[in-house]
Amino acid sequence: MQNQTLILIQCQDAVGLVARIANTVAAYHLNIVTMREFVDEEANKFFVRVACNGELNDSDLLIASLKDVLPKDAEVSVNPSQRKKIVVLVTKEHHCLADILVRHHFESWGAEVQAVVGNYDELRNFTEKFEIPYHHIDHEGKTKEAFEQETIDQINRYDYDYIILAKFMRILSPTFVQTFEHKLINIHHSFLPAFIGANPYRQAHTRGVKIIGATAHFVTNDLDEGPIIVQNTARVAHNFTVKDMVSAGKEIEKAVLSKAIKLLSEDRVMLNGNKTVIFDS
Known part of the structure; x- marks a missing residue:
C-alpha cells in the first residue's frame, strides 16, 4: 500500500x-x-x-x-523502485566519483552506491572513506575477454539498476554491453556528436572551439553514440590551453553526470530507439 x-x-x-x-x-x-x-x-x-x-x-x-x-x-x-541502486566503474580520475560519493553520503538524490569497481587501485582509499566497497580488477596481463568477465562477475554480486561509467576509460566489447543492455551510463568529455573517442579536449583545442561540453548517455556498441540523457556546455577563450579546457571540462562532466543520475533515479528517462524522452518537470 x-x-x-x-x-x-x-x-x-x-x-x-x-x-x-x-x-x-x-x-x-x-x-x-x-x-x-x-x-x-x-x-x-x-x-x-x-x-x-x-x-x-x-x-x-x-x-x-x-x-x-x-x-x-x-x-x-x-511504482518502480524509488531508490535506484548503482555500481560505479572507474579508472584513475576522481572528480566524477567524488561527486557521486558525496551526494550518496548526504542522500541528496534517490540513488545508492552499492560498490565501486576500478581497473586501477588509486581510488580505493578515497572510496572506502565513505564505507563503500571497492574492488580492484587489474586489466594488465589479461585478455580483454578475461578482464571483462571478471568485471561482469563482480558487478553481478550486487543488486543494481544502473552501472555508471565515471571516467572508466575502457572501450567495452559488444558482449559486455549486451550483458548490461540499457543499464550502462557513460560520461563523455565532449558535446557529442563532436569529438568522439579519445582526447576530445585536445581535439577541441586543435580545432579552436569556443565552446566545450560534456554528454551523459546510454552505452551501445557504437562508440559514444548511445541515446543522450543530458548535455551541457561552457565557453572557452582563445587563450585556453588544453589543461585549462580539461579543468573547465571536469566541472561540466560532474554536473552533467549528476543530473543524469538524478533523472534516472526519479524515472524521468524513457528510451526511444537511439533517443530519449526526458520528463524533466
Whole structure:
C-alpha cells in the first residue's frame, strides 16, 4: 500500500489514450498530480509519466487494467523502485566519483552506491572513506575477454539498476554491453556528436572551439553514440590551453553526470530507439 503512485507507459499512439489512462487511474481512486506525455509522430509512439496520490493495494492489478485499455504490447510500469541502486566503474580520475560519493553520503538524490569497481587501485582509499566497497580488477596481463568477465562477475554480486561509467576509460566489447543492455551510463568529455573517442579536449583545442561540453548517455556498441540523457556546455577563450579546457571540462562532466543520475533515479528517462524522452518537470 502506498500514498504515492508512479506510472510509466510507452506504446503505439492512438486516439484517446490520455482519457483511457485517466479513467482507469480514477477507477482505482487515485488522484493524478502530474501527467506528462509525449508523442513521437515519426515513430507513432506515445510516452507518459503519471504521478498520483492515493492508496494502491495491488500494482499488478492496475498494470493489467491499463494494458486492457492500451494498444497491444504496451509497456507499463507501476511504482518502480524509488531508490535506484548503482555500481560505479572507474579508472584513475576522481572528480566524477567524488561527486557521486558525496551526494550518496548526504542522500541528496534517490540513488545508492552499492560498490565501486576500478581497473586501477588509486581510488580505493578515497572510496572506502565513505564505507563503500571497492574492488580492484587489474586489466594488465589479461585478455580483454578475461578482464571483462571478471568485471561482469563482480558487478553481478550486487543488486543494481544502473552501472555508471565515471571516467572508466575502457572501450567495452559488444558482449559486455549486451550483458548490461540499457543499464550502462557513460560520461563523455565532449558535446557529442563532436569529438568522439579519445582526447576530445585536445581535439577541441586543435580545432579552436569556443565552446566545450560534456554528454551523459546510454552505452551501445557504437562508440559514444548511445541515446543522450543530458548535455551541457561552457565557453572557452582563445587563450585556453588544453589543461585549462580539461579543468573547465571536469566541472561540466560532474554536473552533467549528476543530473543524469538524478533523472534516472526519479524515472524521468524513457528510451526511444537511439533517443530519449526526458520528463524533466
